Amino acid sequence: MNAIIERILTKFGDMELVEKFSNLTNSDFNSLMLEIFQSRASDITPAEMVKAFQANRFCVPSKIDPAAYRNLETEFLSAAQELDIKAVLLSPSAPFASSSVFGCVNQNNIVSAVRGTEILSDPTNMLAIIIAEKLKNKKADNTTPIHYCTTARVLRAQVFPNTGRHFTHFGIFCIVSSGKDNGSYGCEMALFQKQLLFYKKLLWDKYDANLSIALRKRHGYSDADGFLDRIAELIKSEFSDTPLSLNLEHEDNNYYKGIGYTIYMEKDGNKIVIGDGGFVDWMQRMTNNKKERCLVSGIGLDRLLIC
8 A cells, every 4th residue: 555655646636635634624635635535536427337336345245145134133123122221223334533543454455435434344443433422422421331233234344254254244233231330340351251141042032043152352441360360250150051262362362351252053063263352441541431331232134144
């Protein structure tokens, strides 16, 4: 990418052009980009559309049966609402930098747009932003934990391996749970238990799938070993029929804090990763309140339909 940008800047004879554009106000930047897009769009003819479609991997439709996919969305959302997890219907766009701002994702892996937006790439970020806005404006109170969920089709720009299980756009069901620290990891355990209860109820009971969980220790908690032990004890006591494995090596990936976990599903002899989750510090950073606790998790809907 750097070589391409250098070539372009050299062509224009201004090596500071990117910096100049970056220093524009949001309003001026949007106006400039809209004018550029309008100019480029006016040069495209209808006859060129098929070729443009063929050349753009972001526009290829999914091979998933749409009726089966919609039914799966309904099953997940209905099951969540039965457990008092509030369902939200998200916009297909998100605020610009809504993923990269937390230091988790490179903006180059997001399809950026104009008017201060980007194409939705992770619905967990959006649910967390929605909850944070409600907390900051006293529209919600998470002294008693609150839980939001959604299904969304997301688009990501990174190049995926050609495995038949990786897609440029795909469906996600996710839960974001929010609460306030009450000591001894009580809040974290309540959030974790709620989400795991949902996945057990739906995937164990409804789909008769053999699930297992892998817990991984992450940086972000002063007593990482103690925190991991408490969550492991919760799984062993409340979900004793679920195989549990532990990875005790610290891993810092700027995403999960304290612990991350992976959900595996085994059916007809095949074992695949269908989802993951963990605690994040996004709510603390958005509300400037160190008491905030947030647990996120997501399940790949497409994988359930092709496994």
